[in-house]
Amino acid sequence: MDTVKILEVKQSIFASNDEQAAALRKELKEKKVFLLNLMSAPGSGKTTTLRRTIAALKDELRIGVMEADIDSDVDARAIAETGAKAIQLHTGGMCHLDAEMTRQGLAGLGEEGLDLVVLENVGNLVCPAEFDTGSVKNAMILSVPEGHDKPLKYPLMFQVCDVVLVNKIDVLPYFDFDMDKCRAYVAMRNPNAKVIPLCARTGEGMEEWTRWLKEQVSQWQA
Amino acid sequence: MDTVKILEVKQSIFASNDEQAAALRKELKEKKVFLLNLMSAPGSGKTTTLRRTIAALKDELRIGVMEADIDSDVDARAIAETGAKAIQLHTGGMCHLDAEMTRQGLAGLGEEGLDLVVLENVGNLVCPAEFDTGSVKNAMILSVPEGHDKPLKYPLMFQVCDVVLVNKIDVLPYFDFDMDKCRAYVAMRNPNAKVIPLCARTGEGMEEWTRWLKEQVSQWQA
Numbered sequence: 407m408d409t410v411k412i413l414e415v416k417q418s419i420f421a422s423n424d425e426q427a428a429a430l431r432k433e434l435k436e437k438k439v440f441l442l443n444l445m446s447a448p449g450s451g452k453t454t455t456l457r458r459t460i461a462a463l464k465d466e467l468r469i470g471v472m473e474a475d476i477d478s479d480v481d482a483r484a485i486a487e488t489g490a491k492a493i494q495l496h497t498g499g500m501c502h503l504d505a506e507m508t509r510q511g512l513a514g515l516g517e518e519g520l521d522l523v524v525l526e527n528v529g530n531l532v533c534p535a536e537f538d539t540g541s542v543k544n545a546m547i548l549s550v551p552e553g554h555d556k557p558l559k560y561p562l563m564f565q566v567c568d569v570v571l572v573n574k575i576d577v578l579p580y581f582d583f584d585m586d587k588c589r590a591y592v593a594m595r596n597p598n599a600k601v602i603p604l605c606a607r608t609g610e611g612m613e614e615w616t617r618w619l620k621e622q623v624s625q626w627q628a
Numbered sequence: 629m630d631t632v633k634i635l636e637v638k639q640s641i642f643a644s645n646d647e648q649a650a651a652l653r654k655e656l657k658e659k660k661v662f663l664l665n666l667m668s669a670p671g672s673g674k675t676t677t678l679r680r681t682i683a684a685l686k687d688e689l690r691i692g693v694m695e696a697d698i699d700s701d702v703d704a705r706a707i708a709e710t711g712a713k714a715i716q717l718h719t720g721g722m723c724h725l726d727a728e729m730t731r732q733g734l735a736g737l738g739e740e741g742l743d744l745v746v747l748e749n750v751g752n753l754v755c756p757a758e759f760d761t762g763s764v765k766n767a768m769i770l771s772v773p774e775g776h777d778k779p780l781k782y783p784l785m786f787q788v789c790d791v792v793l794v795n796k797i798d799v800l801p802y803f804d805f806d807m808d809k810c811r812a813y814v815a816m817r818n819p820n821a822k823v824i825p826l827c828a829r830t831g832e833g834m835e836e837w838t839r840w841l842k843e844q845v846s847q848w849q850a
Contacts, residue, residue, distance in 0.1 A: 447670040448753050448782065449774025476754065478780040499784070501723065501754035529781065531670050532698065532723035532752050551773035551796065552671025558700040559751065560670065562721070574773065580799050 410482040412494045413514040415474075415507040423537055427505035430512075430540030440522050440623040441508075443541035445563065447556075448529035450549035451573045453481045455606040456524060460488045462616045467521040467623060472511040474503050474528050481526065491515060502533035505540040522623050531560040542626055543568045550574040550583045557591035564595035571615060572603040632704040634716045635736040637696075637729040645759055649727035652762030656739075662845040663730075663745050665763035667785065669778075670751035672771035673795045675703045677828040678746060682710045684838045689743040689845060694733040696725050696750050703748065713737060724755035727762040744845050753782040764848055765790045772796040772805045779813035786817035793837060794825040 434441050446452050453473070460469055470491040473482040482494035493515040497503065503511075508525060517523050525541060527534040546567045548556055551574060557564040564570065570592050572585070589601050600618065604611030656663055668674050675695070682691055692713040695703040704716035715737040719725065725733075730747060739745050747763060749756040768789045770778055773796060779786040786792065792814050794807070811823050822840065826833025 447751070448778055449669060449771075475781050477783050478777075480777055480780060499754075499758075501752070528754065529669070530723070530752055530754050532721075532750065533755065536721075549671075549773065551771065551799070555700075555702055556670055558702060559697050561699050577773070577799065577802050580802060 410479055410486050410492055410494050411514060412479055412496060413511060414498060415495050415503070415510045423504045426509070427538035427540040430505050430509055431542065434540065434542065435626070437518065438627045439517050439520055440626045441539070441541045442522065442524045442619070443527060443539045443544045444524055444547070445527045445531070445534045445544065445567070446529060446547035446549070447531050447552055450529070450547045450552065451606050452526050452529070452547055453484050455547060455571065455573060456485060456526060457488050458606045458609060458612050459616055459619065460485070460490045462612060463522070463620065464489065466620065468519060470515050470517060470520045470523045472515055472523065472525045474511070474526060476528065491520065497528060501528055501530050502537050503527055503539055504537045508539040521627065522619070531556065531563045535560070535563040535566050543622055545569045545571060547571045547573050548588070550577055550581050554584050554588035554591065557595045561595050564592055564599065567596065567599055569600045569602060569618060572601060573606055575603045575610060576605040576608050632701055632708050632714055632716050633736065634701055634718060635733060636720060637717050637725070637732045645726045648731070649760035649762040652727050652731055653764065656762065656764065657848070659740065660849045661739050661742055661745055662848045663747060663761070663763045664841070665747050665749060665761045665766045666769070667749045667753075667756045667766065667789070668751060668769035668771070669753050669774055672751070672769045672774065673828050674748050674751070674769055675706050677769060677793065677795060678707060678748060679710050680828045680831060680834050681838055681841065682707070682712045684834060685744070685842065686711065688842065690741060692737050692739060692742045692745045694737055694745065694747045696733070696748060698722070698750065713742065719750060723750055723752050724759050725749055725761055726759045730761040743849065744841070753778065753785045757782070757785040757788050765844055767791045767793060769793045769795050770810070772799055772803050776806050776810035776813065779810075779817045783817050786814055786821065789818065789821055791822045791824060791840060794823060795828055797825045797832060798827045798830050
């Protein structure tokens with residue numbers, strides 16, 4: 407397996423996170439780098455979705471990935487196999503990333519010349535939603551086995567996301583997951599959030615997602 | 629549907645959490661009340677597992693349940709249907725429960741005369757592991773769709789748990805989940821943790837779990 411760079415990132419104790427996030431976003435705009443913050447619960451398929459996304463877009467966009475985890479580098483290794491630029495961020499037990507940690511990650515990755523950088527946040531539906539990372543857009547993955555009631559229980563996560571990917575639709579027959587209720591609950595928290603059902607393992611539904619993402623990158627770089 | 633009591637619990641800013649947890653555990657010992665802290669990622673089946681557990685043990689133990697969520701009362705309603713004493717705790721956005729919040733919950737529930745109280749913690753594999761709630765034992769549920777690599781990524785959660793329930797084994801054929809690797813990774817984090825594969829939906833494996841739990845309660849009350 408490839409070896410990947412592992413970076414220990416540390417929370418800022420100085421400036422306000424919102425200010426740091428705004429400043430980072432401004433710099434990214436000037437550099438024409440689109441930063442996507444990808445969030446989800448543990449095991450919902452973030453890394454598999456990313457691998458598929460990279461495979462679909464790698465001929466059109468220069469892509470980098472920052473994999474945040476409390477420990478291990480299994481995800482960054484999996485991404486490095488796709489040929490995308492990848493770095494593993496270790497959060498030292500922290501349950502989320504803030505803008506300063508994201509900035510440290512970007513510096514470690516080397517974001518210059520990239521069109522799209524994806525930050526795979528720590529698997530957690532609570533804390534990551536509370537911290538603006540400086541990303542241009544927020545995406546989250548809700549997988550079918552987790553159930554359609556999650557927007558009721560984790561309101562902020564759904565409020566801050568621009569797009570909700572409903573992953574693992576291949577196992578819909580084996581779970582009591584109601585897609586209509588899911589859409590209604592997401593809309594209740596955030597009427598502007600786009601919902602895209604897909605299966606990262608089989609590729610079903612990926613086209614709608616990668617098209618949306620490509621459009622967002624184009625608009626940011628325009 | 630039944631209406632359930634909803635309590636807003638607040639974090640303590642005074643004493644050390646470890647001291648408060650130890651004091652609470654001492655009181656519970658005197659009252660012969662066994663407190664189980666049940667943790668997991670969102671959507672791994674905590675409430676379904678609890679409903680099955682209550683159905684199996686309700687003739688032998690007097691059971692109460694505290695359902696912690698950031699918002700909603702869907703879980704407490706589901707538990708109240710079983711006939712167990714139930715209360716919904718709202719954490720006001722907090723990603724975990726500490727010992728003082730647990731104490732407030734117990735007072736709201738009324739734990740006197742109960743043999744077993746289960747605290748269903750906020751769905752999160754990171755923060756709840758950092759705070760001793762005052763529980764006698766910690767249990768966590770890892771569901772098959774989340775993958776067998778979770779002990780690598782969320783080390784503390786597996787270190788603090790006495791038992792790991794591997795739920796949703798009915799869908800093993802549809803996921804790349806390796807039970808032997810799961811057991812090895814759990815043992816790597818915590819060689820004393822017991823691993824019990826089960827399916828809360830079908831009831832498979834529940835007997836080993838409820839037997840273990842009953843033994844723990846007996847030992848605590850002896």
